[in-house]
Amino acid sequence: MLNDHKKRIKEICDLMGEDFNAPSCREVLEHINQCPTCKVYYDTLKKTVLLCQENDCPEELPDEVNRRLMNLLNLRDFLNAPEK
Amino acid sequence: MNEKEIITLAKQGDKEALSKLVNKYSERIYNLALRILRNREEAEDVLQETFITVLEKLHSFDGRSSFFTWLYRIATNASLMRLRKKKLVYQQISDDPDFQESVESRVFVDWSQDPSVSLFDKEMKLKLDAAINKLSDIYRSVFILRDIEGLSIKETSAILNITEENVKIRLRRARQYLRDILSDYFEERVVSKYVK
Ligand SMILES: [Zn+2]
Numbered sequence: 001m002l003n004d005h006k007k008r009i010k011e012i013c014d015l016m017g018e019d020f021n022a023p024s025c026r027e028v029l030e031h032i033n034q035c036p037t038c039k040v041y042y043d044t045l046k047k048t049v050l051l052c053q054e055n056d057c058p059e060e061l062p063d064e065v066n067r068r069l070m071n072l073l074n075l076r077d078f079l080n081a082p083e084k
Numbered sequence: 085m086n087e088k089e090i091i092t093l094a095k096q097g098d099k100e101a102l103s104k105l106v107n108k109y110s111e112r113i114y115n116l117a118l119r120i121l122r123n124r125e126e127a128e129d130v131l132q133e134t135f136i137t138v139l140e141k142l143h144s145f146d147g148r149s150s151f152f153t154w155l156y157r158i159a160t161n162a163s164l165m166r167l168r169k170k171k172l173v174y175q176q177i178s179d180d181p182d183f184q185e186s187v188e189s190r191v192f193v194d195w196s197q198d199p200s201v202s203l204f205d206k207e208m209k210l211k212l213d214a215a216i217n218k219l220s221d222i223y224r225s226v227f228i229l230r231d232i233e234g235l236s237i238k239e240t241s242a243i244l245n246i247t248e249e250n251v252k253i254r255l256r257r258a259r260q261y262l263r264d265i266l267s268d269y270f271e272e273r274v275v276s277k278y279v280k
Binding site: 010014036037039040041043044045046047048049051052053054055056058059060061065066068069070072073074075077078 | 099100102103106107110111114115118119128131132135136139192193194195196197201203208209212213216227231232252256259260262263266267
């Protein structure tokens with residue numbers, strides 16, 4: 001039983017962020033829904049990644065940084081805002 | 085003009101084409117380096133190093149991988165090189181394939197639904213930042229490329245030049261480590277709330 005959890009938990013981790021509708025995921029999903037231990041593991045793992053993603057704030061490239069880069073590359077004639 | 089045509093022109097030394105490539109990717113590269121190094125000055129250094137390398141090596145880019153993968157590989161390597169030089173003390177994540185041993189001995193508390201779990205919690209934010217900072221280069225790079233930048237396992241493996249299986253193993257360990265840190269923090273709170 002413990003070994004089964006262990007195996008499942010590996011699978012759950014591998015499947016995170018993948019397509020849960022794939023047939024290979026169905027079996028793991030079924031297990032998650034029946035097994036409280038794996039369910040908690042799955043929910044908290046998902047929440048962890050979500051919190052990390054929300055905590056990540058991409059920054060705009062500062063104008064100064066862009067200018068120094070273009071100067072360095074001898075591209076100052078083409079200096080403009082980075083494409084989004 | 086599509087990217088392939090722009091690259092062909094840039095290879096011939098066309099400055100406008102080159103500037104198009106730089107403008108298209110500079111912000112992404114800057115953010116990638118920032119995520120790995122967590123320092124703006126160093127991110128700028130990596131940005132500059134990356135495009136200097138692109139200038140030097142563009143002629144040898146053969147299009148077997150996508151330009152994006154090739155560029156990201158250069159930038160990731162440059163970032164990781166710097167990270168290694170810093171010689172920080174990292175959390176030892178066990179290389180034992182059964183690293184999840186602690187899993188079943190641990191009482192699971194579901195904190196994921198707790199309304200107090202949010203980024204408004206400054207202490208939690210600090211914990212999370214510190215935990216990511218403690219991930220050593222091999223785990224941090226995989227976690228950032230896959231979970232933060234949202235690249236596929238395949239792209240991540242191509243950029244880091246490791247097998248897809250290896251990406252999965254490292255990702256598992258990184259996620260597990262971060263989850264354990266947050267769990268230690270939240271479980272205590274959630275439990276004490278219900279014991280009261
Ligand atoms: Zn289970």
